[in-house]
Amino acid sequence: MIAHIYGLSYVESDDLHLCRRLCAPSRAYSLVDSSQVSTFLISILLIVYGSFRSLNMDFENQDKEKDSNSSSGSFNGNSTNNSIQTIDSTQALFLPIGASVSLLVMFFFFDSVQVVFTICTAVLATIAFAFLLLPMCQYLTRPCSPQNKISFGCCGRFTAAELLSFSLSVMLVLIWVLTGHWLLMDALAMGLCVAMIAFVRLPSLKVSCLLLSGLLIYDVFWVFFSAYIFNSNVMVKVATQPADNPLDVLSRKLHLGPNVGRDVPRLSLPGKLVFPSSTGSHFSMLGIGDIVMPGLLLCFVLRYDNYKKQASGDSCGASGPANISGRMQKVSYFHCTLIGYFVGLLTATVASRIHRAAQPALLYLVPFTLLPLLTMAYLKGDLRRMWSEPFHSKSSSSRFLEV
Template sequence: MASDFDWVYTLMDSSRVSTFLISILLIVYGSFRSLNLEQQSALANGEKDGRTDKEKKNSKGNEGSSAQTDVDAFQAMCLPVGASISLLVMFFFFDSMQTMFAACTAIIASIALAFLLLPMCQYFMRPCSNSATLSRLSSLPLCGRFSAPELVSFALSVSIVFVWTLTGHWLLMDALGMGLCVAFIALVRLPSLKVSTLLLTGLLLYDVFWVFFSSYIFNSNVMVRVATRSADNPMRALARRLNVDNNMINDAPKLSLPGKLVFPSIKTSGQYSMLGLGDIVMPGLLLCFVLRFDAHKKLQLKNGECGIPGPASSLDRVKYFHCALIGYFLGLLTATVSSELFKAAQPALLYLVPFTLLPLLVMAYLKGDLRRMWTGIDLLHPNITSPSKHIDV
């Protein structure tokens, strides 16, 4: 009888707890980082609008548009198709292209990890921000418009990637995966609930098909096989091409690409918990959108755009972000229980999408925000009149 409930104890294993905590922290941090970037961009645009034409012309080289990118409805529908094509390419041609996959992943992960480390570098380098040495460093011709903290964070990320290629350690791979998650959540925006629904529904179907039904067509679980394969180390390939004889480089292990987070169990040797980056990033984009919407509503109330507010009900006190975050936790918990009960890989989005999206739709309908969330909001220009602006909230 006790063995029938062993799965309950596995939920409290260190690998499972780490998966829950890290995935939630990445979503929360990435969402607030995105909101901060957007508010900074809005502030910069407001200051720019108040300048004279001469000042705008003089500062044109020093200011850029926001680095964030919006996903439209067409892109949301095409993304599952593109992901399927990429999955098939990796499934059929992984052996011949594995070095290229590893090298491209290392380059992209270096940039993403530098983005993750940047706030830490800015914090610790703040006392030295007026240093003449740092000022000269950030003004070098090769550095361009990069600040000293940006250069330091990039140097740190390149160092971590280099050590990862030599050791293949799971902890460094997780660090690269965390950087990719935060960068994607912070720099890619879903402009409306409509686009969010299209994207998450398409990815849910994509996840279910490639996990449950791909084995009937390709005689193998395509998703699991691609996720668990290791690539040839690009350092060894480069050393062979350059005829470099170095024992450390020649003994460099194969690399498990950072398309997932892996957390080994402290108690049970050889047991680990694995969660794909897409299972963090895609629901994270939805939570990032609802966090922006919460901030938009708060700004409206602060500016008195909604008139005299009535007494707040218990439902009005619940933020959309909190609702979606609780739903994500419950969805991840359900996916974990299912994987333990069925002893097989589960498409996490099958549980994460309904647990996050459906409560948001119901809550938005009850609070009267559904039409405005469905069509989208513009946090950068909150004073622009839109067709849904006068809906009661």
């Protein structure tokens, strides 16, 4: 649900904690700015990393099934892992409606629910950032600690790497609550992006089109037309308003005195990536919904490329129509869609500069990712299979990909 609430638009903010209005970029200010370059690079890296983590999770689950069952099974892109959520057509259709309801609740009742929402966000961000740190912690603990799990009673069993990653994540969240620093908020937002891309699946191109088209309409309506109904840009207001710090609220509730817990700053919640410019005069901001939702499509096409490679025993797309050039056959769907995402993000940036107002990033990201993908799938002869056929592979000899 975090991704739904945080379907933000590409905007710029003058101040991280009090970003109540959009800044008007100077005419002399260059389009190539350090804050926007950082936004581009980080968003693309998060999508690539999250997609490969998702693919590796499929391979790990497949290996576990081999160990527990001697019979050979087919590779299933919709993994049987209970922690993985696959979106079906009905969920894809109703998700923008649920997101709109959540947005209205935050718009009208933010003051009433902000503390609860901040605590829930901090808990989810802790788990997500621990997931992001897990590969690094596994690498660090591998030489000096066995991978045996340690029992914690009813809490479950965990490896040393999992305990280390969770401890570091809790420490970072506590420092963020105490300081409210934008860099820590970005780190937590990155964890949320990677976790959602890795744990949520789009099973087919049909569901992908339904989901992204609905979210495009949702994004456009709440950015461009909500002001005519609610006399305020609902999306921008919800995205940018800071929340009361739980420590400050707790101090006031318990009457701990004016000097206890009162110096902590208000928190800008990690539903966006925020990067300062080289001059420090403004921040470039991109919502995690504009990373996660296209990222789910990138994750889907990466898994499909892997499926084709396993099924054909050769490079993906090698069995396409004879009138398609060999060079096009070598271009993967993942690379094509990733380039489309970059172009769409660049177009959203230019549009925000030209109009000097908030732009619904999905208005540009969805066409620039879906249309090249649909065109390439049609030319390669894969459109019918990608549209509705689930993932199946006759080969069970896939190897684990190191990220």
